[in-house]
Amino acid sequence: MAQIHEHDPSCAVAHGEAPSETVDRTLVAVFASPVAEFLLRYGADLGYRGVLLEPDADRAAGAAPDVPVVTAPPDGLDGTADxxxxxxxxxxxxxxxxxxxxxxxxxIGVMGNPRHQGPHVQALTDLGVSGEEIARVHRPVGLNIGSRTPPEIALATLAGLIADRNGRPGGFEF
Structure with missing residues (x-):
């Protein structure tokens, strides 16, 4: 008979002895790319409802068939959306x-090299977006695990989102 880990709910979930908490979460991957494909694939396993935002109709047509594709931000994006x-x-x-x-x-975050100012800053400034709103955009994204491939980048990004959502620094600090 399985032992219930009342003292550690995470342990009980890991052993299949308790249901995991279900949370309403949306993951919007912007622009069709190999990283977006892995983000949405892995995000589904993590309980995210995935959406690809691709404004270019030709690129959107090549997206994975099992992911909803929109050409503009969908209505209803709220505090559950990353x-x-x-x-x-x-x-x-x-x-x-x-x-x-x-x-x-x-x-909201933009992938890119943290040693350079992101081009989003100038692009948003040119559009008249306030500095306060621009500051809502995180860069870099994800945990620093030395990611080099699209699956690794997606994994690091999702781990960073989970850490942030749970108020944790990520890495090996507990």
Missing amino acids: VVVTDHHRPELGPVLRDLLAHPVRW
Whole structure:
């Protein structure tokens, strides 16, 4: 007979002795890319309802068939939504981010090298977005695990989102 781990609910969940908490979460991957594909695939396993936001109809047509694709931020984005921009070189970056910032999403981030100012800052400034709103955009995203491939980048990004959602620093600090 299985022992219930009343002192550690996470342990009981890990052993299949208690149901895991279900949370309403949305993951919006912005721009079709290999990283977006892995984010949405792995995010589904983590309980996220995934959406690909791809404003380019040709690129949207090539998206995975099992993921909803939208060309503009969907209605109803709220505090349960995490948004990850997977390409900071796209010309649509500024307008897409501006439109996303109009929603009360929980978290929004843009992938990119943290040693350089993200191009989103200038793009949003040029569109008249306030500094306060621009500051809502996180960069870099994810945990620093030395990611090099799209699956590793997606894994690090999702781990960072979970750490942030749970108020944890990530890494090996407990």
